[in-house]
Amino acid sequence: MAIGILTSGGDCPGLNAVIRGVVLKGTQIYKQEFVGFRDGWRGVVEGDAIPLERKDIQGIGKQGGTILGTSRTNPFDNGHGVETVRETMQRLGVDSIIAIGGEGTLAAANRLTDAGIKIVGVPKTIDNDIAATDYAFGFDTAVEIATEAMDRLRTTGDSHRRCMVAEVMGRHVGWIALHSGMAAGAHAILIPEQKTSLEQIVAWVTSVRERGRAPLVVVAEGFRLDTMDDPHSERGLDAFGRPRLGGIGEVLAPKIEALTGMETRATTLGHIQRGGTPTAYDRVLATRYGLAAIDAVIAERWGRMVSLSGTTITHVAFEDALGELNTVPQSRYDEAAILFG
Numbered sequence: 617m618a619i620g621i622l623t624s625g626g627d628c629p630g631l632n633a634v635i636r637g638v639v640l641k642g643t644q645i646y647k648q649e650f651v652g653f654r655d656g657w658r659g660v661v662e663g664d665a666i667p668l669e670r671k672d673i674q675g676i677g678k679q680g681g682t683i684l685g686t687s688r689t690n691p692f693d694n695g696h697g698v699e700t701v702r703e704t705m706q707r708l709g710v711d712s713i714i715a716i717g718g719e720g721t722l723a724a725a726n727r728l729t730d731a732g733i734k735i736v737g738v739p740k741t742i743d744n745d746i747a748a749t750d751y752a753f754g755f756d757t758a759v760e761i762a763t764e765a766m767d768r769l770r771t772t773g774d775s776h777r778r779c780m781v782a783e784v785m786g787r788h789v790g791w792i793a794l795h796s797g798m799a800a801g802a803h804a805i806l807i808p809e810q811k812t813s814l815e816q817i818v819a820w821v822t823s824v825r826e827r828g829r830a831p832l833v834v835v836a837e838g839f840r841l842d843t844m845d846d847p848h849s850e851r852g853l854d855a856f857g858r859p860r861l862g863g864i865g866e867v868l869a870p871k872i873e874a875l876t877g878m879e880t881r882a883t884t885l886g887h888i889q890r891g892g893t894p895t896a897y898d899r900v901l902a903t904r905y906g907l908a909a910i911d912a913v914i915a916e917r918w919g920r921m922v923s924l925s926g927t928t929i930t931h932v933a934f935e936d937a938l939g940e941l942n943t944v945p946q947s948r949y950d951e952a953a954i955l956f957g
């Protein structure tokens with residue numbers, strides 16, 4: 617019997633390093649066979665899988681994206697569910713699954729585990745929003761990319777004496793904004809956890825301008841002004857039914873310009889934050905998750921997700937990993953806010 621691997625949800629630098637870690641240890645130490653389901657749960661539902669041997673994972677640890685493809689397919693949609701998954705597994709000779717994904721993926725994995733499907737999970741979230749792990753791979757890469765972009769925005773902003781607004785990812789939590797903004801010396805960091813008034817943002821921008829500097833405002837896509845009920849979204853819903861976010865920077869820029877008289881430009885980093893090669897930190901973390909995930913399969917730790925606690929890789933039950941978001945604590949925001957304005 618083979619072990620199936622899938623990557624599901626938004627892609628994330630480090631997915632390939634997880635796959636490599638699983639397959640290397642699984643084939644060399646445990647003498648197991650693997651198949652890779654294509655495009656996440658879609659591959660499971662439709663029985664679309666490829667063999668995964670050692671030769672297939674050579675050199676992929678440093679590659680961005682995922683060699684298996686990904687999608688936001690929910691295995692319980694369109695009349696599918698436990699029976700479809702079971703049928704595919706029997707037909708392809710797959711005994712258990714390693715599911716690499718975020719909240720939606722793990723929720724589906726939890727339901728399947730309850731029905732007796734053997735699954736081990738690996739957390740994947742570029743936003744770093746899963747509370748049951750200290751860090752998820754992909755986050756460090758996103759912060760590096762965002763910081764480098766902001767360093768560049770600052771030199772052009774300084775040259776033109778403009779206010780620059782940099783929008784980064786972060787649907788429910790502002791970790792990418794907080795870390796990249798602190799690293800780049802931002803003058804305001806706007807995150808989903810902290811509704812803020814336009815007057816406050818204008819006060820920070822004005823104080824920077826009065827010192828003769830060009831302000832940098834960092835905003836997470838899920839940020840709301842204190843006058844907004846929901847995050848800015850104008851591109852419909854994704855396959856999980858969530859609003860497609862993006863564009864709050866472009867909403868804020870003209871407001872800041874109108875109230876400060878300072879020319880203000882917005883840049884949305886978007887998927888650039890998710891593309892390309894993972895940092896060394898993310899490669900190491902993702903590889904360690906892969907090694908731990910195959911250990912968990914061999915130890916039959918079904919229904920558990922590998923997680924990072926300090927520097928140690930451990931496991932948590934799916935139900936304990938679900939539902940709680942890793943939000944930016946007030947103390948971390950207050951610490952950063954000392955540097956605003």
Ligand code: F6P
Nearest residue numbers: 626742743785786787854860861
């Ligand atoms: O959930 C992670 C995330 O990176 C969010 O920050 C963002 O809203 C979303 O994925 C974008 O995903 P997609 O590329 O599927 O629209």
